[in-house]
Structures are given as structure tokens and as C-alpha cells.
Amino acid sequence: MASTEARPAGFVGLMAQTPGVEKVTTLVDEKDDAKIDVGSVAEEDIDLYVPLKLDGSVTHRDNPLTARAVLVGIILGCLVNASNLYLGLKTGFTFPASMFGAIFGYGIVNILSKTFGNVPILGGSFGPQENxxxxxxxxxxxxxAGIFVAGIPAMYQLKTIEMTPKDSYGSLITITLVGRELKLLFxxxxxxxxxxxxxxxxxxxxREALSxxxxxxxxxxxxxVQRVASYYAVGILYDWHFFTWIHIWSGYxxxxxxxxxxxxxxxxxxxxxGSGILIGMNSALSMFGGAVIAWAIIGPILVAIGECIGAPQWDETTPEWHGYYSYAKLSNLGHETPSPRYWLLWPGVMMMVCTSMAELVVQYKVIGHACKTVWHKSCVTINDILVKxxxxxxxxxxxxxxxxKGVENMVPDPARPEDQVQIWMWSSGLILTIVGAILIFHYQWGMTAGLTILACVLGFMFSFLAIQIGAVTDQTPLTAxxxxxxxVLGGVTSGQGLAIKDAQxxxxxxxxxxxxxxDVAMTLTSDFRTGFLLGTPPIKQxxxxxxxxxxxxxxxxxxxxxxxxxxxxxxxGEAEHCAFGVPSVAA
Known part of the structure; x- marks a missing residue:
């Protein structure tokens, strides 16, 4: 299995000066006549800042952008899209489709390649670039999917949108392309x-891929199978209510x-x-610790001293369930004593905001190096225009x-000029996106052109920061x-006399x-990193x-x-029970 490690933020200075060399453990073929020892392992030094040296048996394909690759990738991406919406509404987390698409895509297209031989569209050779x-x-x-697990549901809960979801439709796409010479690991x-x-x-x-x-x-x-079967045996395969069982065994x-x-x-x-496996032990323990502090210590104390109350879930017809309350109520805020969920919302959000902002400050070396590089590239471009x-x-x-002269060890881009994404392609898309955003946001969301342009500028700035920080830490600061x-927008709109719902x-x-x-900028830029290492033409990606x-x-x-x-x-927002906790919406 290939492995890599994330560099600490303080390592960026060294990263900017010397190309990194990682020891990567890979399976190699040891051919002795017709004999292959799959279990043999060799360590090779791989420079992770230059294109990888691919196996000599790999068939090179001039045009890896095939119909089967795009179709299979889109189908796999659709599955991840649905999964991310489910996970996002449940936990607030989403995960990229890159590894899922790479492995399952390999299996599907490899089968197509072997089954259909040289049949057009479905058959033909299959290599890493097409992968x-x-x-x-x-x-x-x-x-x-990210905007549909936070901002959009929040607008419905705050009743700032009168239409139903079926009548609300639209999305803004921002794709940011950056240079590769920043020596970022991704x-x-x-x-x-x-x-x-x-x-x-x-x-x-x-064989490794098959495993x-x-x-x-x-x-x-x-x-x-577990999820389908759990609908028929909820108390066995899905929810284990230990304390309800104890209450029943005690005779209520x-x-x-x-x-x-x-x-x-x-x-x-x-x-x-699966989410717990992916986020790692530190993040999982932090989340569990937060749950214990909130719902086992602070929450009960708030109820005990009368700062918060719960809604009884029993009445005179069900006295055996006396003592069962709902502490997640968010209705009639400001008119009655709030629930613990509402009270805990504020310190939770403040901790997220402060932590995210502190993360930006801690990554000052990454941000500073990126700004210097962008300025240098701008000077080169301006100088070239003047010379012409x-x-x-x-x-x-x-x-x-x-x-x-200053960028020693700069890796030359191996892509041919005709394989590069031309400036007119992304610049025209950027202009059309901004114009479209001004029109859509004005007529659909009631935003002025000035506010929309400001939001686009902020989006570009944070996209740039997200790429730099995410490339080093592997964590995109979306909350920040x-x-x-x-x-920023709250401060700008505060003096414009807008109604509360409009401002919200x-x-x-x-x-x-x-x-x-x-999110989109970091994800799609990461794709270019993968393609760069595999020698895939950028324009095809x-x-x-x-x-x-x-x-x-x-x-x-x-x-x-x-x-x-x-x-x-x-x-x-007033629902006391829901299968989806929508934590990002509450924040």
C-alpha cells in the first residue's frame, strides 16, 4: 500500500526550498522466467514534487479523456454526492470522491477493457492517466453538496425563503487554478x-488493486444489508437504548x-x-469529548439551575415514561426559557469560529509564501506583456x-502547451460566473451587485487560502x-436598514x-495534483x-x-425529533 504523510505547517519554509523525497513502499514484480513473487516488497525513493515514474508495462494513451472514463466517473461521483448529502446532514462532514472513484473506477474500466477488447468506446487499453x-x-x-448541508437548509429554518425546495434551484461554481511551483504536498x-x-x-x-x-x-x-435489515429490527441492528432497557427491566x-x-x-x-475511521482517532476523541462536556456536564447543570428547560415527552396516559424530556427544542426563542441545545449552540459556534481563525493565523508562513509566489508570477506576466x-x-x-533566479529546484511543467488549460478558457468562465452571480443573486436572493461582487471577492480569497492550507494540513478551513x-457581509449590511430576514x-x-x-477550489485543484503526478494532460482533466x-x-x-x-x-427549525441532526445548519 502506498503511503504518505502530511507535513507540519512549520515545514513550509523547507518545502519551498528543496523538493521532498519520500520513501514509499510499493509492491514490485520479481520476474524469474514465468514466476512472479507478489509478496516481495521494495522501498524506493520517490520525489513527490515531480511526475511519478510509471511502470514500464503501462500502455501510454495519447487521449485519456474517453467516454467510458467520464461516464464511469460521473456515476461514481453521483453515489458520493448522495452519500455526502446524507453524511453532511447527519454529522456536518463530507468526504471527497477521489479515492473511491480511483479504486472503483479502476475495477469497472479494467473489466470493460478486458471484456470488450478493441470494441470502440467500451474497449481499448487502460492506463493510469485514464484512471x-x-x-x-x-x-x-x-x-x-456542501451548500445543501448548511446554508440552504438554514435559510429554510429561518424562514427567509418562502418557496419550497422544489421551487428553489441554482448553484454557483467557482473553479480556481493555481501554479504547481509552491511545493505543496497535497x-x-x-x-x-x-x-x-x-x-x-x-x-x-x-492483484493489489483486486484486494x-x-x-x-x-x-x-x-x-x-445492515441498513436495510435494520428497518425490520431497529432495536437489534440499529438503536441500542441501554437506559430505556434498564428502565423497562426496573418495572418503569x-x-x-x-x-x-x-x-x-x-x-x-x-x-x-466509516466517518469515524476516516477522521482518525484525534478528531473522533475530540468530538466525543465535546459531546460529554455538552450533554453530560454543562446541559444537566443548566437544567438543574433553571437556565434551560426540556419539553416533557409523557402525559397522564403514559406515566411509565415519566422523566423523559426533549432538550433539543428551538421554537419560541426569546419568548420562553430556551432548551440546552439553543444555549450550547453559542459557545459551540464561537469555539469553531475562534479555532478556524486561529488556524489561518498559524498558517501565516503558508499564506505568506503563496502571496509572494502569486506576486512574482504577476510581475512575470506583466513584464511579458510589456516586452511583447x-x-x-x-x-x-x-x-x-x-x-x-530565486526559485531553485522549480519543477518545469511537463505538459505540452496544447495540453494546458488556456487563459481564455478559465477567464471567460470566471467573467460569466460573476455576471451570472450578480443576476441570480439579485433576482433570486435580493442581493445588490456590490454585495455580490464583495461575496465573490471573499470567495476567491478564501478559495486561495483553502488551497494553500489544505495542501499542507489536508484539512480545508471551510468553517473559517x-x-x-x-x-464581513454582516458588518456591511448592518447599516443598510435591511429587514432581519433579508439580512439573514x-x-x-x-x-x-x-x-x-x-471547497470546490480545493477539491478540483487536488485533482490537478493527482494528474500532475501521473502525467495526465491538464486540459483533459x-x-x-x-x-x-x-x-x-x-x-x-x-x-x-x-x-x-x-x-x-x-x-x-422547531422540530424536536428528526433523523438528521443538521449540525452545520445550527452553526
């Missing part, structure tokens, strides 16, 4: 590239329902279990020369992007734009991303309509 196209399309189709995309490389490493790689596919397929079907005379009221039961949700017009600027020429943009709607839309732009994202524009709102139709409580 990266699959994961690029999957990433595009699996994105844009841990997850690098791991994806190494995984694709290992899967295409001859017979041993194929990955078996593990994923087993987890997929086990989760599917225990104090256990008071503990049950605080939500202390175990839920066998494969999605949650027969003009000269001593300042820009010196800056351009310093930039070229959303809350910071909300603070504009604030949430701006936060969704900033965090959504940062760009096309795959665009096609996948186009599908996501229609798919994500459709999935949101489906979920809210099946679970109307998602849009009801």
Missing part, C-alpha cells in the same frame, strides 16, 4: 496518485429515562462508523528576473471561510458562496471536471429536494 480522468469526473460530480491527492500508480504496476499491482476492490465491495454490501421505576433524555444511546450507523508591446519597465523586469465571510438570507448566501467556492461538475449542478439540488421531501423536519 485519473475517472477520479476527476467523480470528484466533479460528487461536489457542490497529502490525499498524492496518496490517490500513488494508489493509481500501484494498481497499474503489472500483475502485482493488479482493494474486494475490501470496498465487502464494506459496501455489508453496510447496505428507575431514573434511567433522565439519562436517556440527553441522547445517550448507541446507533449502529455504517455511515457514522515593445515597452520596458525596470521594476517588473527586475522582479521577473528575481523570481526566475463561511463564518469570516458572514462577519444575504448573510447565509454569502457564507455559502465563500465556503462552497473554497479540466474537461472531465467540467462535465462532472455540470452533472453535480443538477444532481445536488435534486438530491436535496429528495431528502427534504422524505424528511421535512430538515427544514423545520
Amino acid at each position: 485519473s480522468i475517472i477520479q476527476a469526473a467523480a470528484t466533479g460530480a460528487g461536489g457542490i 497529502p490525499t491527492p498524492t496518496a490517490v496518485a500513488l494508489t493509481i500508480k500501484s494498481m497499474h504496476a503489472g500483475v502485482a499491482g493488479a 482493494k476492490l474486494k475490501a470496498l465491495a465487502l464494506a459496501f454490501f455489508a453496510s447496505l 421505576t428507575s431514573w434511567a429515562m433522565h439519562i436517556e433524555s440527553w441522547g445517550w444511546w448507541f446507533e449502529w450507523t455504517p455511515a457514522f462508523i 508591446r515593445g515597452k520596458h519597465s525596470r521594476y517588473f523586469s527586475e522582479k521577473a528576473a528575481n523570481e526566475i 471561510a463561511s463564518k469570516a465571510s458572514q462577519l 438570507r444575504i448573510n447565509l448566501v454569502a457564507g455559502g458562496l465563500a465556503s462552497g467556492g473554497a 479540466w474537461y472531465a471536471q467540467a462535465l462532472g461538475t455540470l452533472i453535480s449542478v443538477f444532481l445536488a439540488p435534486g438530491m436535496f429536494v429528495l431528502f427534504t421531501s422524505a424528511y421535512p423536519c430538515i427544514l423545520d
